[in-house]
Amino acid sequence: MNTASCLPIEVRTAVFRRAVAQAYLDTCAFYRVRLGYTLDELQMAIAMNLEGHFVRQYGVDDGMDMACTMLSDMVQSDILVAAPRLTALGKKLMDELCSDHLSAAPNATVH
Numbered sequence: 001m002n003t004a005s006c007l008p009i010e011v012r013t014a015v016f017r018r019a020v021a022q023a024y025l026d027t028c029a030f031y032r033v034r035l036g037y038t039l040d041e042l043q044m045a046i047a048m049n050l051e052g053h054f055v056r057q058y059g060v061d062d063g064m065d066m067a068c069t070m071l072s073d074m075v076q077s078d079i080l081v082a083a084p085r086l087t088a089l090g091k092k093l094m095d096e097l098c099s100d101h102l103s104a105a106p107n108a109t110v111h
Contacts (some may be wrong), residue, residue: 001061016071017046019084023075024094025087036101046071049097053095 005012021042025054037045050070055063076082077093086094095102 009068011111012052013064013068013071015079016068016075017043017051018096019075019079020071020086020090021046022087023084024098026083027091034101035098041096045071045097050093 018039021039025037025039025042035042051064051067054070055068057063057075058066070093074087074093076085076087
């Protein structure tokens with residue numbers, strides 16, 4: 001989904017990061033799953049773990065581009081006109097990222 005943009009990669013990544021975090025929090029709330037993260041804490045976890053993985057593996061330029069593409073693939077493409085919603089990929093990756101913070105039942109996931 002990553003297309004040419006006049007926005008810097010850091011801004012696009014931050015927008016997608018926030019959309020993914022908000023969508024996951026909304027999904028958890030819908031299923032009455034207590035996550036244990038605030039929106040800011042979840043965004044930081046995404047930045048440090050998901051985005052950080054690509055930056056460490058591929059360097060800042062390529063890594064940030066890959067991270068932005070991955071985050072954009074994790075949310076539905078209509079985030080500018082509707083509340084952010086996760087794709088199947090987004091649910092899977094966020095469940096893996098947050099598995100130790102989910103508290104509903106053992107091995108709980110939101111997908």
